[in-house]
Amino acid sequence: MKAAVGDRIVTASGVVGGAVRDGVVTECPHGDGSPPFRVKWSDTGEETLVYPGPDTFVEPQARLESSEWEEHRPGRSLTWDVRVTVVESGGSTTAEATVVKGPPGALRGVGHARKAPEDPEVPQIGDEIAAARALRRLADRLIAMAEADVSAAVGHKAHVHE
The missing domain is CATH 2.30.30 (SH3 type barrels.)
Incomplete structure (x- = not known):
């Protein structure tokens, strides 16, 4: 080379x-x-x-x-860092997904999971469900932000297809 x-x-x-x-x-x-x-x-x-x-x-x-x-010249290269914080307490799990380094503005999504009283205690399952829900909500916020940006750029309401 x-x-x-x-x-x-x-x-x-x-x-x-x-x-x-x-x-x-x-x-x-x-x-x-x-x-x-x-x-x-x-x-x-x-x-x-x-x-x-x-x-x-x-x-x-x-x-x-x-x-x-x-x-x-091909486009720029970016890295966005997302931090997921999980907290468990009494059969309930809450996760927060936050964009740490990426687009401007505080972007975050929160997800919850709660086990049924008769279910066995398997913390990993609650972690996975709460984190997935937090990430889904974060993704929804990013799509909404993109739709607002496209709408502003084209001068009328726009919809981003998923």
């Missing part, structure tokens, strides 16, 4: 569900363009030294004229 300053580099996560990161090569210490490369990441703005693996590809800037580069 070879790269030059200004090339775009994209690296898939080494774990399932991990973020795909993209950035711009800012330095190639070796004259022949071989790794490692110094990359400025689009999601954090930080620069790191990258030793690319099989999950990485380089898109040379030379393929596009400079005026076309921004127009055809």
Whole structure:
């Protein structure tokens, strides 16, 4: 793999569900363009030294004229962190799902689970149900936020299909 300053580099996560990161090569210490490369990441703005693996590809800037580069450059890469907090008390479980790092504004969903008196005590089941309900409510809030944003952008009431 070879790269030059200004090339775009994209690296898939080494774990399932991990973020795909993209950035711009800012330095190639070796004259022949071989790794490692110094990359400025689009999601954090930080620069790191990258030793690319099989999950990485380089898109040379030379393929596009400079005026076309921004127009055809794939979108940004984001990571939203969601924290789920679960509290159990007397056969009742409450979960709160909160977007910790993501869109502006406090976004959260709350879910509850209660076991029937005759059911055995299996805390994991209450945790799963309460967390799922909290995440569903959080998802509903995100959809509502998106609908409001689309409505504002197009100038009339819009509906986001799920």
